[in-house]
Amino acid sequence: MNLPTWITISRLLGLPFLFYFLNNPTPSYRWISVIIFVVAAGTDWLDGYLARKLNQVTELGKFLDPLVDKLLVLGPLLNLIDLGEVPPWGVFLILSRELAIAGWRVNPNLTGKASIQGANWWGKLKTVSQIIAIALLMAPLPSTWTIPSLIVFWLSVMLTLISGVIYLVP
Numbered sequence: 001m002n003l004p005t006w007i008t009i010s011r012l013l014g015l016p017f018l019f020y021f022l023n024n025p026t027p028s029y030r031w032i033s034v035i036i037f038v039v040a041a042g043t044d045w046l047d048g049y050l051a052r053k054l055n056q057v058t059e060l061g062k063f064l065d066p067l068v069d070k071l072l073v074l075g076p077l078l079n080l081i082d083l084g085e086v087p088p089w090g091v092f093l094i095l096s097r098e099l100a101i102a103g104w105r106v107n108p109n110l111t112g113k114a115s116i117q118g119a120n121w122w123g124k125l126k127t128v129s130q131i132i133a134i135a136l137l138m139a140p141l142p143s144t145w146t147i148p149s150l151i152v153f154w155l156s157v158m159l160t161l162i163s164g165v166i167y168l169v170p
């Protein structure tokens with residue numbers, strides 16, 4: 001355990017507050033949940049940057065960083081299913097890909113890789129698209145935003161699947 005890894009884990013601390021505010025229909029509360037989400041998800045670069053700068057890149061960090069991103073994305077998505085505000089099928093596809101890649105990281109040997117593989121640029125792009133889609137879905141926007149938000153969500157689902165396949169093909 002080192003500083004970047006502690007920062008990685010601490011990014012999860014906002015989740016209970018996010019759930020609290022997201023489940024309150026008052027628009028200002030929903031906006032607070034959006035802010036918590038964007039800050040927690042947006043600090044993704046910080047731990048990786050520090051790990052490289054301090055020369056503290058570890059196998060644990062390479063495993064935990066993408067895992068925390070997955071929890072930060074899947075937590076709000078599951079809550080949005082409960083609220084009936086996101087298509088469960090899309091979330092199921094994201095969940096399937098994320099489980100598959102998290103499992104593959106435990107045993108990268110399966111695809112002939114010798115050690116844990118950190119996130120690549122496709123993975124980072126997919127995470128950014130997920131953050132944008134989820135923030136749009138969480139935000140208490142006028143109903144004219146519903147279809148555009150869902151289009152962004154489905155684009156993110158596609159990017160999530162494509163990025164997963166790119167890891168697995170040799």
Ligand SMILES: O=P(O)(O)OC[C@H](O)CO
Pocket residue numbers: 044065066069070098101102118119120122123124126127163
């Ligand atoms: O594609 P993954 O599963 O490695 O995740 C990418 C990370 O979330 C980017 O920080």
